Amino acid sequence: MTTIAVDTILEKMRAETPLVQCITNYVAMNIAANVLLAAGASPAMIHAEEEAGEFAGIVSALTINIGTLSPPWIAGMKAAAAGAKAAGTPWVLDPVAHFATSYRARAAQEILDLGPTILRGNASEILAFSGATSGGKGVDAGDTVEAAEETARALARERKMVVAVTGETDFVTDGEREARIGGGSALMPQVTALGCALTCLVGAFAGAWRDDAFEATVTALALYGVAGKRAHQLAQGPGSFQVAFLDTLAAINPAELKAKVEIA
Numbered sequence: 001m002t003t004i005a006v007d008t009i010l011e012k013m014r015a016e017t018p019l020v021q022c023i024t025n026y027v028a029m030n031i032a033a034n035v036l037l038a039a040g041a042s043p044a045m046i047h048a049e050e051e052a053g054e055f056a057g058i059v060s061a062l063t064i065n066i067g068t069l070s071p072p073w074i075a076g077m078k079a080a081a082a083g084a085k086a087a088g089t090p091w092v093l094d095p096v097a098h099f100a101t102s103y104r105a106r107a108a109q110e111i112l113d114l115g116p117t118i119l120r121g122n123a124s125e126i127l128a129f130s131g132a133t134s135g136g137k138g139v140d141a142g143d144t145v146e147a148a149e150e151t152a153r154a155l156a157r158e159r160k161m162v163v164a165v166t167g168e169t170d171f172v173t174d175g176e177r178e179a180r181i182g183g184g185s186a187l188m189p190q191v192t193a194l195g196c197a198l199t200c201l202v203g204a205f206a207g208a209w210r211d212d213a214f215e216a217t218v219t220a221l222a223l224y225g226v227a228g229k230r231a232h233q234l235a236q237g238p239g240s241f242q243v244a245f246l247d248t249l250a251a252i253n254p255a256e257l258k259a260k261v262e263i264a
């Protein structure tokens with residue numbers, strides 16, 4: 001494992017306050033915007049086909065999440081991905097439950113074929129790209145991160161992108177480098193859309209740390225891991241966890257992130 005300067009990368013992200021275009025689902029919109037604001041980025045939820053491509057030309061990063069799909073959303077996603085590509089802007093794909101229906105699978109495949117910089121999903125979502133039957137139950141993971149590692153490596157190599165598999169211990173690879181990030185809380189999968197919000201946060205770091213999407217992704221996961229662990233100590237259950245998590249994301253400074261990060 002190479003040493004990653006997570007403190008410097010967090011500092012750069014906060015100094016830039018990157019504008020992130022988040023095309024995310026109805027469930028995630030509010031929590032994702034709040035996660036970005038708390039962490040130090042600037043969210044904009046802009047998805048209509050008529051403007052998504054143009055807007056993608058002026059943002060620091062774009063994130064696309066297929067959680068609550070319908071045809072107009074897919075058109076907006078494709079327009080935005082094309083806009084990001086034309087502008088050389090990094091973009092992240094979150095293929096929520098893409099294995100669940102053929103409509104969703106086709107949409108995820110078509111957007112994946114547009115060449116995201118980073119793919120971020122839970123273990124079942126990443127594993128399902130291998131063609132293996134995943135244990136996912138709708139949007140919730142039913143597989144271990146470990147089970148999806150080989151698929152993540154293969155995808156990263158074939159498509160020259162960074163792949164992040166999240167869960168109890170996250171796994172990130174660009175096909176050559178690999179990192180495992182601990183921390184977090186068992187309460188996190190009990191709060192809806194924290195993974196979707198993480199996808200937007202990965203975008204924020206990728207937008208601010210342009211030269212190395214692998215390092216940017218690891219830093220986003222590191223911040224989530226440290227904040228989740230600290231928020232767990234303050235929470236009484238999923239409801240108070242969400243509040244504590246936002247407060248903690250805002251409170252963590254670069255030195256604390258560096259001191260507490262669990263990277264292997």
Ligand SMILES: Nc1ncnc2c1ncn2[C@@H]1O[C@H](COP(=O)(O)OP(=O)(O)OP(=O)(O)O)[C@@H](O)[C@H]1O
Pocket residue numbers: 121122123139140141166167168169170183184185186187188189191192193194195196197198221224225228
């Ligand atoms: N069992 C766990 N223990 C500790 N941390 C966890 C656990 N599960 C998830 N996390 C944390 O939550 C983050 C989001 O991961 P997760 O895989 O749950 O996303 P997701 O399934 O896409 O979520 P959603 O679909 O609800 O948005 C992880 O990066 C990790 O920090």
Ligand SMILES: Cc1ncsc1CCO
Pocket residue numbers: 025027028067068096139192193196
């Ligand atoms: C619950 C839910 N349903 C579609 S997207 C979403 C948010 C978590 O992925």
Ligand SMILES: [Mg+2]
Pocket residue numbers: 094096121122139195196
């Ligand atoms: Mg998800």
